[in-house]
Amino acid sequence: MKKIISIITLVLAISSSVYAQGFLGKSEVHGSFEIDAMYYQADDALGITDSLINGNVFGFNAFADIIYTLGDFSAGFRYEAYLPPIAGFDRNLEGQGFPYLWASYTTGKFSFTVGNFYEQFGNGFTLRTYQEWTLGYDNSIVGARVIYEPIKGLIFKGVYGTQRYYWAKYEKNGRGIVKGFDGEINFNDVFSSLSNSKVRLILGGSAVSKYQSDQLKSLKLPQNVASFAGRFNLGIGKFNFSSEYAYKINDPSAVNNYIYKSGDAFIFSGSYSTKGLGVFAQFKRIDNMSFKSDHSVTSNALDINFLPPLIEAHTYMLAAMYPYATQPNGEMGFQVELTYKVPKKSKIGGKYGMGISLNYSQMNDIAREKANDTAYIGQTGTMGWKSDFFKFGEQIFNRDLTIEIDKKFSKNFKSIFKYIYQDYDIATILGHTGDPNVKANIAIVDMTYKFSSTKSIRWELQGLWTKEDKGDWAAVLVEYTVSPHWFFSVADQYNYGNKHSYEQIHYYTGSFGYTMQTTRFALTYGRQREGVVCVGGVCRQVPASNGFSVTISSSF
């Protein structure tokens, strides 16, 4: 490994110093880095004691990602360190090294990549590799990829390799080998007679297979598991429709309790868009579609495919309390959304206009029946279950109604009003076995007042009311910004409605930050609940903790 890195770096170094002298002047180096450090404190109210921290008062995650380009050639690496990982990140990440090393060459119609790469076929039902630093997630493929574009509008992709599993090296008879192929045709590009047509059509298809040798004694597993998908995107004037269907042969795994049922996934989206108005509707069904390159893994790793959660994603503090996660063994549901801009200078819109958006989403379990008379539903070693494609299961995993109005009252003052109703299966999604669904009403007011062209103050008032789980919450946030450099903010989330008085906790935080172009420094002190937090102009996912956290990031 070290040798490889050294050689790559040496080649890069020589070429970059040679070309930097101006012979070609086309070489470029750029990249980004980030350091996230935490200092933890004991906090009895949160149940964090000294013995629990056990001397582990620091968390340190850092990366540097460097890309080198010379004409059609590019190469790069990412260094990562988790010493030890910040709370909430997988403990398997502890360590440091270069988990991402690649080189690629693009010439006219071909593009070749060797080493680690990220790829997505269609919606990702058959294959998607990606990296998400804030989650500590990386399922990149190490191997080779070829992309071929014979003519405009026609793209073929082939991938081959194994996937990253934290820091563990690939070993014989270990995790599976992934092979994939994808093709896509854009009719309006390929056939010049259609280039100005109001009807736009794109068709695509993919096939992905994994090979993992069967080392299991108790069951006989298929060593090759294949999945296939077909998709289209059809635009007719202001209407747009897209759909994908994927099928996977039987793939007994720890996720589906080793059943021999095949899996499938279906998604259909339709939208109507015109200036000032957008209407969107979507249907989705997933049945036994977890696809990993190791059948024994259940954690967030080695996923070959991606099953998007189609529930409105919330970012306000309290609205993000109950986030939905896709249920790979089965879910079906729909989503509708309307976005409307009330025109400027109208009666309701006022001088600046007003934005209205409405979203409703629901996700249920699929309806399952016994596969045969002698086995129970989901029994290991059986066909698992039978399921009617069009029948919703009775269990509601998640329902969400969100209404948002944004309005600018004057040149200096604007506001966002939000109401959310959530019905959330906390037992299934967060594993709180036996707990009833959480039914919550959430109201949010977000106001911004601009003192001058660079200084402004923003405050949020939020309430979450529910009889279940931890009961009622109130939250407030005040943020003062001086563009383009500074932000200061304080926030508190108060669980005043908790049944247990000792759990009526204030989650207070104070933070400030400084930004200079693409370099950013931020310091936060206080208690943090798990969830997506957006302060001072950026959003990131933060785990629960108490203490100081520092983030330094830059890109160039």
Added chain:
Amino acid sequence: MKKVLILSLALLIGGTINAQETQQGSKLPSVNVKTLEGETFNIQDISNNGKPILISFWALWCKPCKKELDAYNDNYEDWVEETGVKIYAVSIDDARSTAKVLPFVSGKSWEFDVLLDPNGDLKRAMSVNMIPHTFILDGDGNIVYQHTSYYEGLEDEIFEIVKKVAAGEDVSGKH
């Protein structure tokens, strides 16, 4: 081997600094993105007839990004009139919400072009770590300015830079 690595790194960094001194700024990478209609094209193919281009990375889940783009949209007409600048807003929404971007953008009445980068290929190639992240390109396609995060009023600062770029001034020394 370690010595080779250290030496190479030193050379590499040295080379980089040299390279930066001799160049105006880097160019856009050769990466495919999608239009809202699903058409694939190479980001290097965008152009604005020698006028500046502004590229801003955003996502539906990013509130500050949407505020930034609202602010750009409020000023877009004036900006185009004065400098001829063209704005591309690159959404990094993944399969969870890519299909929602088109109706959302229409509902917002945003006037500029919106592109999709559903698996973050362009985001990675341009070393975008946090969003919002805004790039300004000069008339020759060189990246001459970058900024991450959005605060109320940042659009004024950004427009000052765009005006300078349009006038052919050097903005690299600006904070």
